[in-house]
Amino acid sequence: MRLIRLSSNMNSFHTIEFKDGLNLIIGKQANPDDKSLDKTYNGVGKSLLIYILHFCLGSNKIAPFEEKIPGWEFTLEFSIDGELYTSVRNTTNQSKIFLNGEKLTLAKFRSIMLEKVFGVTEKINNLTFNTLFPRFIRRDRESYVTYDAFIKNEQEYSKVLNNSFLLGLETEFVTEKQRLRTLFRQTKELKTNIEEDPIIREHFNNNEDTEIEILDLEDNIERLKNELTEFKIAANYKDIEKEADEKHYQLKELENKRTLINNSIKHINKSLEIKPDLSEKKVINLYNQAQIEVPEMVVKKMEEAINFQKNLLKNRNKRLASEKIKNHDKLKETEELIEVVGKELDKALRYLNTHGALEDYNALNKKLNDMQTKLERLNEYQEILRTYKKKLKDVQSDFNTQNNETDNYIENIQDLLEDIMTTFRDLSKTFYEKKPGGIKVINNDGDNTIRFDIIAKIQDDSSDGVNEVKIFCFDMTILLLKQNHKFEFLFHDSRLFGNMDPRQRYSLLKLAYEKVNSEGLQYIATINEDIILSFKDLMTEEEYKNIIEDSTRLVLTDESDKSKLLGIQVDMDYNK
CATH class of the missing domain: 3.40.50 (Rossmann fold)
Structure with a gap:
């Protein structure tokens, strides 16, 4: 052109x-x-x-x-x-x-x-x-400013790629190192994000020791599976559960009734034990001791009053005895009911203990599914980390392989490198015959995206004007080499x-x-x-x-x- x-x-x-x-x-x-x-x-x-x-x-x-x-x-x-x-x-x-x-x-x-x-x-x-x-x-x-910077704010990778192309170097080595370095960095960043990002950790329900949590989950899942295998579903579980609740309430009521009856019998027994001394002789003796003569009529009245009281006491004791008998009958009847209701409650509870409701079965199933899902996520988390670790090793291996291939490539292009060196050197000698100059191409095996170090050098190139001479010689070298342009x-x-x-x-x-x-x-x-x-x-x-x-x-x-x-x-x- x-x-x-x-x-x-x-x-x-x-x-x-x-x-x-x-x-x-x-x-x-x-x-x-x-x-x-x-x-x-x-x-x-x-x-x-x-x-x-x-x-x-x-x-x-x-x-x-x-x-x-x-x-x-x-x-x-x-x-x-x-x-x-x-x-x-x-x-x-x-x-x-x-x-x-x-x-x-x-x-x-x-x-x-x-x-x-x-x-x-x-x-x-x-x-x-x-x-x-x-x-x-x-x-x-x-x-x-410098011989190898042609575009304002050009990145180092772009600089090396374009300069390598125009010097006739194989750019695939440049692009491949950049690809591998970028892939390694991105993979490492993704792995770090998964390990440390709280949102991702929460997504996987992860905690500090994933391996231990996985083992615990596997044990709990096995236990739940056994429980579900032995689980007997009662179609009328709710009815029996309701019946047991009612029997339990009825039993409490009967026990309270029995307590009340027993208390009533105790009170009757105490009442029957009370026997007041109401003889007329005892009253007359009291008068005699007081040296008071008791008239005949008074004595007669006293006898009548005492007899009346005795009749009242007799009737009272008879009534209490009758109530006591009735309470004993009620107590017997209540205890019989307590025994019957107790047996029915025991039967219902035994049934409930050996059977479960469909809802309970479903709840256990849900719990098992949740645990299995969590286990799957944690295993997925671990698998992703293993994948990233393997990827990092593979990329590093490819990185090392490419370094070796680049070394071999440079060994095999000595004619091109000599042409580059000679062209630049002949130009620079016009300016500085006694200052050796040249362009070296070195394999950069560092942890970066730069494949080749392209170094143009003129002795004492820090002196005024030498940098500009180096720019001219480098540009003219690219023009004269006629590589890829x-x-x-x-x-x-x-x-x-x-x-x-x-x-x-x-x-x-x-x-x-x-x-x-x-x-x-x-x-x-x-x-x-x-x-x-x-x-x-x-x-x-x-x-x-x-x-x-x-x-x-x-x-x-x-x-x-x-x-x-x-x-x-x-x-x-x-x-x-």
């Missing part, structure tokens, strides 16, 4: 014609002697150009475009394998994009481009057109040159010029005039003409709004 032309439906836009080889878009001050703060290289459209290219290649929505330049339509012409393509996208309707006149969704456009440019036909999570093409057009400020251009923003010293800048542009011309590729860069001036004296006139003058495709200045990329003044905040 190489760029041909970028244009717009707005006449003020400065169309860019891209050529083979080196392509420079230069930011220039119209009057270098003007020290005004508003006269600057920034804002002329160098970085905006990169955003427009991303826009035309199906990036996510760029909100400032819709807000600041609504209705603008950008057209990018490019080629893939010599076949021409045109993509058109409008800033107002960013959800659609036209490819060779066909209206497509962004998802469809990306799918087509992913297959045409990278040969990917099956979906691989985190490996998409939008994660791959930015590695040839670094866009955001964060993209120029059909990109034929590399685009860098002017911020790449900011921390470099003049000699590094000169070496970079000279190297890029030589490499892309010899390989039939494109290297595109936005660059400020002062950066070019910083190394101009290091170049011969021929070099300056070939590398700078003949490679310049567009000059943007601060002279007026018309001299900026859009031909108008627009301030955009891409971080919104």
Whole structure:
């Protein structure tokens, strides 16, 4: 894939014609002697150009475009394998994009481009057109911090997956480790949740020692089964139970009656034992002792009174004796009834003790079913835990196996690794002949989702400018290796040159010029005039003409709004 032309439906836009080889878009001050703060290289459209290219290649929505330049339509012409393509996208309707006149969704456009440019036909999570093409057009400020970070806030796994793909490494090793690591983590979390989550524990009716509870349940279930086997159901259980209750009440009443009768007999016996002394002689003697003569008539009256009292006592004793006989008869009758009722109650209770009601049988059955259900749940709980434990062991085993397979894989791709190392090393030697550099690919067997450690190294790479050189060399290595991609251009923003010293800048542009011309590729860069001036004296006139003058495709200045990329003044905040 190489760029041909970028244009717009707005006449003020400065169309860019891209050529083979080196392509420079230069930011220039119209009057270098003007020290005004508003006269600057920034804002002329160098970085905006990169955003427009991303826009035309199906990036996510760029909100400032819709807000600041609504209705603008950008057209990018490019080629893939010599076949021409045109993509058109409008800033107002960013959800659609036209490819060779066909209206497509962004998802469809990306799918087509992913297959045409990278040969990917099956979906691989985190490996998409939008994660791959930015590695040839670094866009955001964060993209120029480290050599292996091309996308803002990109996760480590995605970074390794995409970089491995473009270096020609087998991505299945990357995706498989991520799958196994994720599966292990999820399985472990699920197992922990089952063991500790109170809601799940309650669902399984679990307590602290499941094994002991299972044994207790099995014993109780066996006991209940035996009880149910021996259980005799009485169809008239309720009637007999009611009869027993009535007999019990009747027996209590009879026992109370017997007590009352016995008490009555006791009172009669006490009454019969009382015999008052009522003889007339005893009365006369009392008078005589008092030396009082008792008249004959009084004596006679006394005799009559005493006889009357004796008759009353006799009649009373006769009545009490009669009542006593009657009470004895009642007592005998009551005791006979007590014996009869007692026998009937005993019979009913014996029957109830050896039989049960249907409700009792059902209650025992329900209790048995509840216990069996609880036992099943606890066994299910234990089985789930056993399954998770086995799964964890299996995953760990697969994890170890894949580590070994990765070691073997790295041993078997020494030619590819040597090609990667040599390509990067030859590039870095242009800048630092005495500082060895290279890219190492190491099997990461740690407990993480990272399969390969891809380490680009230049000695003393903490020095100013070395990091930027390493970025250039890494990107150019991906371009030159031509592994799994059909990109034929590399685009860098002017911020790449900011921390470099003049000699590094000169070496970079000279190297890029030589490499892309010899390989039939494109290297595109936005660059400020002062950066070019910083190394101009290091170049011969021929070099300056070939590398700078003949490679310049567009000059943007601060002279007026018309001299900026859009031909108008627009301030955009891409971080919104």
